[in-house]
Amino acid sequence: MTHRIRKQPLSLCFVAILAVTLRQSCAATDAPPTAAPPTPTGQPERGYYNITNGNGTTCLMAYMGLQINVNVSSGTLNKAVWKVQNLQPNRTNSSGSCDSESSTLRLTDEQNKINLTFVFSMNATTNKYRLSEVSLSASWPDVKNPFSASNRSLDYLHGTAGRSYMCREQQNLPVTVNFSLNTFQLQVQPFNLTGDQFGTAEECQLDEDNMLIPIIVGAALAGLVLVVLVAYLIGRKRSHAGYQTI
Structure with a gap:
C-alpha cells in the first residue's frame, strides 16, 4: 500500500508534463517558418x-x-x-x-x-x-x-x-x-x-487546440484516479483475505 502511495505524485507530474508538452506542440505547429x-x-x-x-x-x-x-x-x-x-x-x-x-x-x-x-x-x-x-x-x-x-x-x-x-x-x-x-x-x-x-x-485551429488541451488533461486525471482507486480496492481485498480462518 505504501508503494502505491509513493507513485501517485509521479503520476501527477506526468499529467502536468503532458499538458505542457501539448501546449508547446500546438505552439510549434502554428509558428512561422522564419524566426519571429x-x-x-x-x-x-x-x-x-x-x-x-x-x-x-x-x-x-x-x-x-x-x-x-x-x-x-x-x-x-x-x-x-x-x-x-x-x-x-x-x-x-x-x-x-x-x-x-x-x-x-x-x-x-x-x-x-x-x-x-x-x-x-x-x-x-x-x-x-x-x-x-x-x-x-x-x-x-x-x-x-x-x-x-x-x-x-x-x-x-x-x-x-x-x-x-x-x-x-x-x-x-x-x-x-x-x-x-x-x-x-x-x-x-x-x-x-x-x-x-x-x-x-x-x-481557428489555435483556438480548437487550446480547448482540446484541458479535455485531454482532464481525461488523463480521471484515468489516474480510476487506476489508484482500483489498486486500492485490490490491495484492500488482499489484505482482508490474509485474515481468513483455515
Whole structure:
C-alpha cells in the first residue's frame, strides 16, 4: 500500500508534463517558418473596420488588434533591426471595395504614414474564402528608407461564405522574409454579410487546440484516479483475505 502511495505524485507530474508538452506542440505547429520578431509587452487595441458597397450595404467587417513586424535599417543604430508597431484604431482610417470574387480592406495611419492592405479571395466552386494578399508601405522618422512589401500568394484565414472567421489566440502571419503580422482576437467576414452582424463564427485551429488541451488533461486525471482507486480496492481485498480462518 505504501508503494502505491509513493507513485501517485509521479503520476501527477506526468499529467502536468503532458499538458505542457501539448501546449508547446500546438505552439510549434502554428509558428512561422522564419524566426519571429520580438513582441512588445502591450497588446494592440482592437479596432472595428467595415466596408460598404455602392448601395450602402456592409460587405466586409473586421474586428481585430494588429501588430506590424518589419525588418528595417535603423538610422539611429546604423544597422538592421526589427521594428514592431501596434496599429492604433483611433487614428486609423479604413477604406476598400467588394465584389463577388474579392474584397479589399485598406487601413491607413497618416501619422505614421502606414498603408496596410488586405485582399480576400472567394472560390466560387468551393464557396470558401481566404486571405490571399497583404501589402504594406510605411515610413518612420528613425528608419533610413521607406518600407514596402507585398505578397499576392498567401493562404490564411479560411472561411465559408456567409460565415465569419474567428481566432481569439494571437496569430503570426508571415508575409515576406522582412514583414509579418500579429493578429489578436480577430474576427473577420469579407463576403455575404447580412446587415451589420457577423455570421456564425468558424474558429481557428489555435483556438480548437487550446480547448482540446484541458479535455485531454482532464481525461488523463480521471484515468489516474480510476487506476489508484482500483489498486486500492485490490490491495484492500488482499489484505482482508490474509485474515481468513483455515
